[in-house]
Amino acid sequence: xxxxxxxxxxxxxxxxxxxxxxxxxxxxxxxxxxxxxxxxxxxxxxxxxxxxxxxxxxxxxxxxxxxxxxxxxxxxxxxxxxxxxxxxxxxxxxxxxxxxxxxxxxxxxx
Amino acid sequence: xxxxxxxxxxxxxxxxxxxxxxxxxxxxxxxxxxxxxxxxxxxxxxxxxxxxxxxxxxxxxxxxxxxxxxxxxxxxxxxxxxxxxxxxxxxxxxxxxxxxxxxxxxxxxxxxxxx
Numbered sequence: 001x002x003x004x005x006x007x008x009x010x011x012x013x014x015x016x017x018x019x020x021x022x023x024x025x026x027x028x029x030x031x032x033x034x035x036x037x038x039x040x041x042x043x044x045x046x047x048x049x050x051x052x053x054x055x056x057x058x059x060x061x062x063x064x065x066x067x068x069x070x071x072x073x074x075x076x077x078x079x080x081x082x083x084x085x086x087x088x089x090x091x092x093x094x095x096x097x098x099x100x101x102x103x104x105x106x107x108x109x110x
Numbered sequence: 111x112x113x114x115x116x117x118x119x120x121x122x123x124x125x126x127x128x129x130x131x132x133x134x135x136x137x138x139x140x141x142x143x144x145x146x147x148x149x150x151x152x153x154x155x156x157x158x159x160x161x162x163x164x165x166x167x168x169x170x171x172x173x174x175x176x177x178x179x180x181x182x183x184x185x186x187x188x189x190x191x192x193x194x195x196x197x198x199x200x201x202x203x204x205x206x207x208x209x210x211x212x213x214x215x216x217x218x219x220x221x222x223x224x225x
Contacts, residue, residue: 097165
């Protein structure tokens with residue numbers, strides 16, 4: 001069965017304090033790994049898609065990386081507006097279509 | 111580009127009642143998804159449509175949930191009868207087609223509370 005776990009469950013950072021979020025996955029053939037941002041009361045907002053180990057994507061203060069078993073979302077010098085829940089999802093070659101992790105709630109304090 | 115539209119935004123019903131949610135995807139998007147998101151959890155896929163047809167409904171509780179996508183555009187999701195455990199946010203998403211390089215665009219969801 002395809003599974004996605006995320007850690008930590010919640011993270012508090014001071015503004016400017018860089019850190020990383022982890023997404024670990026078990027899937028029979030990875031078709032794609034996705035990162036989304038979700039603000040309270042809103043739907044998830046697409047950030048990145050990664051397809052193969054070694055791939056990296058960047059957007060402003062965010063950088064996503066992928067290995068064969070996990071993905072990291074690195075946040076450099078975060079600002080309060082980066083506060084949100086970050087969701088990771090995998091799409092398998094076979095079986096379930098999209099499987100989301102439980103998310104990491106990030107709070108960036110000014 | 112207009113985003114995915116969902117209505118209503120909030121719905122409160124009693125258990126055993128029925129409820130329906132509506133979704134209008136982004137124009138031209140062939141693939142439409144319905145997700146259930148329980149508080150503190152990630153979205154769980156309920157059903158995926160490609161144009162008019164169902165691609166995946168393996169996690170849809172078919173004894174009480176039904177969904178349709180007439181004419182390959184708008185979609186409705188219905189629950190009948192509702193149970194307490196159905197309290198959740200129901201999210202609709204769409205993508206150009208079912209390919210990994212096509213991200214899903216989500217609406218803001220319908221928050222359902224069962225009393």
